[in-house]
Structures are given as C-alpha cells and as structure tokens.
Amino acid sequence: MTGKTAFETRYGFRRNEVLLANWRENPFNRWSFQNLGELVPTARIAAAPSSVETPMRDLGGLLGDKVTVASAPETVAEFLVRSSTDALTIMKGGSIVGDWFAPHMDFGARHIIFSISKSLTAIIAGILEGEGAFDPEAPVTTYIPEAAGSAYGDAKVRHVLDMSVSLDFEEAYLDPESAFARYRRATLWNPGGGTESLRQFILTLQGLDEPHGQTFRYRSPNSDLLGLLLERASGQRFTDLMREKLWLPLGAASEASIGVDMEGTARTAGGLSVTPRDLARVGEMMRQGGMANGRRIVPEAWVRDTTATGGSSQAWQRGSMVSLFPKGRYRNKWYQTGFENGAYCGIGIHGQWLYVDPRSEVVIAKMSSQPEPVDDPLDIEIVAFFEALSRMV
Template identity: 90%
Template sequence: MTGKTAFESRYGFPRNEVLLSNWRENPFNRWSFQNLGELVPTARILATPDAIEAPMRDFDGLLGEKVSIASAPETVAEFLARSSTDALTVMKGGKVIGDWFAPHMDFGARHIIFSISKSVTAVIAGILEGEGAFDPEAPVTHYIPEAAGSAYGDASCRHVLDMSVSLDFEEAYLDPESAFARYRRATLWNPGGGTESLREFILTLQRLAEPHGETFRYRSPNSDLLGLLLERASGQRFTDLMREKLWLPLGAVSEASIGVDMEGTARTAGGISVTPRDLARLGEMMRQGGTANGRRVVPEAWVRDTAVTGGSSEAWQRGSMVPLFPQGRYRNKWYQTGFANGAYCGIGIHGQWLYVDPKTEVVIAKMSSQPEPVDDPLDIEIVAFFEALSRIV
C-alpha cells in the first residue's frame, strides 16, 4: 500500500481526479483556480521585465482581531477560513499591510479572478477611450458590423459596458442543459467544446422586447463582446492590449494569463489569472485616480465616472443585485456600493473580490475557492468583513 503523494497531501485529492467536467467544483477548485492553463488553453500576458516582487508581509496580530460579521464575533482568520479564502492582500495608503495564504496556495502564485476580468477589460476600454481609439457611445455595429442580426444590432457600447443590454440569456451556472452551458462549451471551459467559437456563439444571442438601457442585467457574454470591440477598435489582440496599455504601465510584477477559445479569442468576461499583489496594484491604481508609480494609466475623468458619478440608479434598482448594494450602481463593469465611504469593487464568482475604500485608503484583494459560484448571503457578509477590516488595518 502506497502513501499519499505530495500533491494529495496538500490538496486532499490526487491530481488525476481534476477534470474539465469538475474543475470548478469543491474541492478540486482549490487547485484548478491556480492552474487554469493545465485545463483550458490560455495566453500569456508578460509583466515588467526583471521585476522582482517584494517579500511576503505577514499580518502579524491582525488575524486574531475580532470582527462582527454574522450573529457572533469571529476572528479575521476564522472568517477567512469560513469564506474559503485562498489569498488575501491588503494595501493601505499605497503600501502592502499584509498577505495571507491558505495552506494550498503559495505566495506569488496566480489565481483566476473570474468576473473581475470584466473590470480589468473595462479599464482597457477607458484607456482606449482616452486615446480617442474607442467611443463608448458608438453603436456596437460600428466596430462589429456582423452583430447586426443579434441582440447587439441596436445596442451601444455603453449598454455593453454598463450591462444594460436587453439580452435574452440567463447566467444559469449549474444547469447543464442551458444556453449558459453552451456558452461555456464555446469558451472550452466545459467538455464538448470546439465546434462553435465564442464569437460565433455571442452573435447568435437575441434580445428581449424591453429597450436597451433600462435594466441592469448581469450577462457575461456582454463582457466577452467588449473584448472583441476593443480588438476591432484598436487593431490589436487583447493580450497585446492588456500588456501594452495596462500591465506594463501599472508596474505589474508577475505574468498574467487569460483563457482563449478555439480561435484564440480571449475570455475577457472571466478568464484572467493574476497574483493577489498585482490585483491589489490594479485597485490602488483606481484609488489613485488612474495613476500608478507617478504615471497616468487611465484618465482621471474615467475613474471618477466609473467609481463615483456614472451609472444609472434606476437601471440598478430594476436588476437582481439590489440586496447586495441597496443604493448601488454599476458603471463600466465596476460596482459602486452606494456606501457613505464611497467604496467600489470588482466581483467574481466563487469569491473573487477587489474592494477599494477611498475613505480609509484601503484596497483589498481576496481570492477564494468557494464551493458555490454564487452565494448571496455570504457575499453580504464578505462586504461587511471588508468594511470592518478597512477600519482596523
């Protein structure tokens, strides 16, 4: 009888049990979320040459601090464990306060950020807008004429950016017979893919009777379409755009990656993997009004529109995410919380968060392997945790 391998001892299961059919399920996601490229095709996004990451910084006594989240106070460490956290990096005033990693994740490892990818992609849209290369108010068909027969035929890029396309599509994460499952096959994230590209799938989607712009509808294909819009507007592949326009100016230290489909189309709605430190750097750039290391990355007016002034309260109130942020808004694929502190964030399924609190000057990057893709009660607790953590760091 043989003993456990080092892999099995660390993750609790042998590597050969992780399959394309189960990689997003617990417990396999504890490994797969850090190793997307071993399961689906990915493209590299190189970082600053010869950049060296500063050493890991312990939280010292912060993990033992009590926070009141649910019915009874618990320590920071207890909440991190309860919320299936893989990694946490906290910055305050532009400096790293601390890093925390679960036993199954190493400092410096990449982790998929799922729908925070949407927020990253929108930043690139803002950069191109500032350069005059992309018009958010233009019709989708200005850049993608072949979208004329789809739901996007009479939609604007603004509708795409703000998730207000009247799209006949549901985010049915767990329904294997849904259009969402077909969407995942087109991204090569589910078995059976490779017969329909992501672009082909998106252009088959049809619209609802309601006019565009009236209701916030969280529909991921909008954000993959945004990646295609940016490629058409710029004449560059998305991976080159992200490296040239964002990753290098940001001063990212580590290489990023993004999932691609059968045609090499980037999965801009949810396929980006980065390190916690680099994700926190993105949040700090936003907190600094679009600058990083003294260099302008994205126009300050775009950041203010995204984080403070833009977005429709009416469209948000008609949407399904009001319980999370009762006074919230959604603009350029970022969430405005509506809180007095002016906090805003990017959110991804299975517990990925990038939270920016301008009042306390705190940025929090949280990467997780939650068992369920969406856990609404836990999301509310996570936001309360961020608020508490921002006050005590």
C-alpha cells in the same frame, strides 16, 4: 499500498481527479483556480522582465482581531477560513499592509479572478477612449458589423459596458442543459467544446422585448463582446493591449494569463489569472485616480465616472443584485456600493473580490475557492468584513 503523494497530501485529492467536467467544483477548485492553464488553453500577458516582487508580509496580530459579520464574533483568520479564502492582500495608502495565504496556495501564485476580469477589461476600454480610439457611445455595429442580426444590432457600446443590454440569456451556472452551458462549451471551459467559437456563440444571442439601457442585467457574454470590440477598435489582440496599456505601466510584478477559445479569442468576461498583489495594484491605481508609478494609465475623468458619478440608479434598482448594494450602481463593469465611504469593487464568482475604500485609503484583494459560484448571504458578510477590515488596518 503506496502512500499519498505530496500533491494528494496538500490538496486532499489526486491530480488526475481534476477534470474539465469538475474543475470548478469543491474540493478540486482549490487547485484548479491556481492552474487554469492545465485545463483550458491560455495566453500569456508578460510583466516587465526586471519586475521583482517584494517578500510576503505577514498580517500578524490582525488575524487574531475579532469581527462580527454574522451572528457571533469571530477572528479575521476564522472568517478567512470560513469564506474559503485562498489569498488576501491588503494595501493602505499605497503600501502593502500584509498578505495571507491558505495552506494550499503559495505566495506569488496566480489565481483566476473570474468576473473581476470584466473590470480590468473595462480599464482597457477607458484607456482607448482617452486615446480617442474607442467611443463608448458608438453603436456596437460600428466595430462589429456582423452583430447586426443579434441582440447587439441596435445596442450601443455603453449598454455593453454597463450591463444594460436587453439580452435573452440567463447566468444559469449549474444547469448543464442551459444556454449558459453552451456558452461555456464555446469558451472551452466545459466538455464538448471546439465546434462553436465564443464569437460565433455571442452573435447568435437575441434580445428581449425591452429597450436597451433600462435594466441592469448581469450577462457575461457582454463582457466577452467588449473584448472583441476593443480588438476591432485597436487592431490588436487583447493580450497585447492588456500588456502594453495596463500590465507594464502598472508595474505588475508577475505574468498574468487569460483563457482563450478555439480562435484564440480572450475570455475577457472571466478568464484572467493574476497574483493577489498585482490585483491589489489595480485597485490602488483606481484609488489614485488612474495613476501608478508616477504616470497616468487611465483618464481621471473615466475613473471618477466609473467609481463615483456614472451609472444609472434606476437601472440598478430594476436589476437582480440590488440586495447586495441597495443604493448601488454599475458603471464600466465596476460596482459602486452607494456607501458613505464611496467604496467600489470588482466581483467574481466563487469569492473573488477587489474592494476599494477611498475614505480609509484601503484596497483589499480576496481570492477564494467557495464551493458555490454564487452565495448571496456570504457576499453580504464579505462586504461587512471588508468594511470592518478597512477600519482596523
């Protein structure tokens, strides 16, 4: 009998056990979330050739400090483990406070951020809007005429940005017979894909008997459609837009990647993989009102609208996520918490977070491999954890 390989010793399973059919399941997601490109097609988003990441900085004594986010106090380190954290990076006032990595993730590794991809895609929309190349109030059909026969035929880009399209679609993550499973096949994320492109799938979706703009409905195809809208408006592939408009000006230290479908369409709703440090840099750019490295990346007015003043409270209250942020709003694919500190965030399934507390000048990037795609009670604890961390650092 042969001994365990180094891979099996580190992850607890063999590489050949990780399949397209199970890569989002525990324990396989501890590896697959860092190696999306071995499972589905991906496209590169290059960083500047001269980019160099500063060394890892230990969180030190902070890991032993106690927080109370559930029924009993626990240390920061204990909560990170309990919440299936793979990596954590904290910034304060624009500087790195420290990093934490689980034993199965290395400093500098990329990790899929799932629906925080939506938030980064919306930044590209804000940049193009500032350049006069993209109109959020235009009908979707201005950019995609063939959407006329779908739910988007009478929707505005604004409805797409704010998840208020009246769309007959459910985010049924665990139902293999649902329209959501068909959607994942179109993205090449599930077995059986390759017969229908992401674009083709999206344009078959139909609407509900309710006007657009009234209810916040979290529907991921909206955000893949946003990627297509940006490509049509600019005449560029999304990967080129991301590199030229955000990744290089941001000063990202590492290459990013994004999943693509059979036509090469980027999975802008959830396919981006980045390092924790670079994700935190995005949050810091937003905290700085759209500035990074002494240059403006996105208009300040867009950032203010996205993180503080825009969005419909009424639409949010009618939505299904009000228990997470009872006074919240959703604007341009970012969540406004409604807290007194003005915090806002991007969120992805399986425990991906980019949390910005403007009052304490703290940015937190958390990447995880939670067993369940959605865990509402844990999400509430994670938000409380971020609030506590923001006071501690």
